[in-house]
Amino acid sequence: MSSVWAIVRRELQAYFVSPIAYAVIVVFLLIATFGFASSLSRYLTIPPFVLEERGFDLRSIVGRGLVMWAMIGLILTLPALSMRLFSEEKKTGTAELLMTSPLTTGQLVLGKYLGALAVLAIMLALTFGFPVVLEILASPDWGAFATSYVGLLLYGGVLLAVGVFASSLTENQIVALVVTYAIFLPLWAIEVLVGFVGGGLDDILASTSVNFGLRLMGLGLVNSHYLVLTVALVFTFLFLSVQVLDSTRWR
Amino acid sequence: MVEVDHLSKVYGGRVSVWKVSFRVAKGEILGFLGPNGAGKTTTMRMITGFIPPSSGTAKVDGIDVAENPIAAKARVGYLCETPPLYREMSVRGYLKFVSEIKRVPRSRRRASVERAVELCGLSDVADRVIGHLSKGYRQRVGLAQAILHEPPVLILDEPTVGLDPAQIIEIRRLIRDLGGEQTVILSTHILPEVTATCSRVVIIHEGQVVAEDRIENLTDDLNAGQGVRLRVARPVAGLDSRLRAVPGVQDVRASGELVFDLRMAAGDGPREGVVAEAVASGAGVVELSPQAASLEHVFMRLVTRETAGATA
Numbered sequence: 001m002s003s004v005w006a007i008v009r010r011e012l013q014a015y016f017v018s019p020i021a022y023a024v025i026v027v028f029l030l031i032a033t034f035g036f037a038s039s040l041s042r043y044l045t046i047p048p049f050v051l052e053e054r055g056f057d058l059r060s061i062v063g064r065g066l067v068m069w070a071m072i073g074l075i076l077t078l079p080a081l082s083m084r085l086f087s088e089e090k091k092t093g094t095a096e097l098l099m100t101s102p103l104t105t106g107q108l109v110l111g112k113y114l115g116a117l118a119v120l121a122i123m124l125a126l127t128f129g130f131p132v133v134l135e136i137l138a139s140p141d142w143g144a145f146a147t148s149y150v151g152l153l154l155y156g157g158v159l160l161a162v163g164v165f166a167s168s169l170t171e172n173q174i175v176a177l178v179v180t181y182a183i184f185l186p187l188w189a190i191e192v193l194v195g196f197v198g199g200g201l202d203d204i205l206a207s208t209s210v211n212f213g214l215r216l217m218g219l220g221l222v223n224s225h226y227l228v229l230t231v232a233l234v235f236t237f238l239f240l241s242v243q244v245l246d247s248t249r250w251r
Numbered sequence: 252m253v254e255v256d257h258l259s260k261v262y263g264g265r266v267s268v269w270k271v272s273f274r275v276a277k278g279e280i281l282g283f284l285g286p287n288g289a290g291k292t293t294t295m296r297m298i299t300g301f302i303p304p305s306s307g308t309a310k311v312d313g314i315d316v317a318e319n320p321i322a323a324k325a326r327v328g329y330l331c332e333t334p335p336l337y338r339e340m341s342v343r344g345y346l347k348f349v350s351e352i353k354r355v356p357r358s359r360r361r362a363s364v365e366r367a368v369e370l371c372g373l374s375d376v377a378d379r380v381i382g383h384l385s386k387g388y389r390q391r392v393g394l395a396q397a398i399l400h401e402p403p404v405l406i407l408d409e410p411t412v413g414l415d416p417a418q419i420i421e422i423r424r425l426i427r428d429l430g431g432e433q434t435v436i437l438s439t440h441i442l443p444e445v446t447a448t449c450s451r452v453v454i455i456h457e458g459q460v461v462a463e464d465r466i467e468n469l470t471d472d473l474n475a476g477q478g479v480r481l482r483v484a485r486p487v488a489g490l491d492s493r494l495r496a497v498p499g500v501q502d503v504r505a506s507g508e509l510v511f512d513l514r515m516a517a518g519d520g521p522r523e524g525v526v527a528e529a530v531a532s533g534a535g536v537v538e539l540s541p542q543a544a545s546l547e548h549v550f551m552r553l554v555t556r557e558t559a560g561a562t563a
Contacts, residue, residue, distance in 0.1 A: 006351035097335035
């Protein structure tokens with residue numbers, strides 16, 4: 001286990017010594033801030049009687065907007081964080097050090113993944129200010145606040161696991177980035193189909209859509225489908241990464 | 252300490268290494284010699300567990316690398332062709348990280364990092380960022396990484412490539428010092444390096460072992476017929492045929508009018524005869540020097556013979 005922590009620490013160091021982590025965090029915070037500001041202004045433009053009629057309040061509108069924009073922020077930034085994880089090691093030859101050290105491939109993948117996940121946790125923690133302001137202005141619902149963050153962490157966790165897998169495939173970081181999107185976009189697009197097909201299939205699609213699940217979490221509903229789905233996706237992609245790395249025909 | 256048995260690697264129908272077998276005893280320094288692209292790196296990568304062999308086995312300290320990779324890898328220090336360095340880390344930070352993933356016990360980490368820094372002459376740059384170091388220093392950091400956990404087996408892939416002569420001598424001295432305690436396999440395509448550091452040599456060509464012996468034995472084979480170079484003061488017509496007539500002389504080749512390369516039976520008799528003949532002819536002896544068969548000759552002979560055999 002100490003080997004896993006050694007790798008986690010090295011990844012964090014690599015992120016924060018280079019400009020990568022800062023760039024990713026700044027872009028994410030800009031998007032989240034924009035989301036907060038725009039949904040707040042939207043709330044202010046809605047006439048009070050409409051809000052009352054529909055049962056909307058400050059928290060539900062801004063909270064929902066914030067989760068939405070945070071999701072977009074994660075999609076835009078996390079693949080840039082994960083693309084280097086294995087590709088860079090392959091390119092610079094340091095993979096040879098890791099793969100000839102007494103480490104299992106599982107420990108290596110886990111260490112890399114947790115390192116990126118730690119950056120994600122820092123990113124999310126830096127946005128705590130918005131919901132705290134919101135909860136204090138409106139009637140506090142700390143439950144919805146907590147489920148939103150758990151939802152975003154799991155959502156980002158899936159993105160990073162896909163990114164780890166893509167990075168294990170190639171020594172080219174740009175290819176890893178593109179592959180991450182190529183795998184994640186279909187997962188993302190499932191939501192679009194919900195409501196089009198109708199009937200029981202709708203329910204199935206809804207329960208396999210990470211976006212749909214995240215929205216429910218954003219409303220303060222703990223959605224067990226979403227928890228199982230995201231954790232299963234993370235395990236699947238990390239498992240696939242181990243398989244790829246074990247079977248890669250190294251040059 | 253290291254047993255390699257019929258190790259082969261085939262990449263998509265192309266044979267890279269074919270049935271390579273050799274053994275290295277404890278404390279021995281084995282030179283692993285071959286031209287570029289002979290399969291040295293591939294063989295070493297299979298011994299270190301970086302790539303799986305297509306067939307055959309590699310054992311380190313009696314442990315099969317394919318069966319028990321973690322235990323085998325813990326016993327090997329490996330410096331690959333391009334030192335595996337994280338450019339953004341400091342030398343000490345990097346070595347500390349290596350000590351963690353090489354499973355050096357927590358209590359000994361600091362001491363083993365300092366020992367490696369000391370042995371590889373890195374004290375002056377230990378807190379500098381690796382990316383800012385010169386190539387020679389980077390190579391030394393690579394070596395420090397390999398010896399850090401005091402592995403019983405050290406595998407060094409071309410450790411002196413790209414270094415200046417002074418650095419090369421230093422690295423070779425370090426490797427010689429490590430031998431005796433540690434078992435070393437050293438790959439190179441530079442022949443003097445083997446003569447300078449290794450006790451035994453395995454020559455590999457086109458993926459196969461073409462010779463394996465102690466260096467003295469390999470060169471002795473060629474020295475059985477002694478080579479001698481004779482230089483005379485004045486040209487004398489027909490001197491080469493007179494020399495050829497001296498008992499014990501097998502071959503005379505004139506390179507210019509004044510210099511002759513002779514091949515003769517072992518012992519002092521033929522040489523004495525050659526000198527007497529040259530003096531008697533009036534040519535006068537200026538120089539008589541033995542031409543020892545160097546590893547270069549052995550190597551070239553083995554490699555060219557192999558190629559001739561393959562094309563036949």
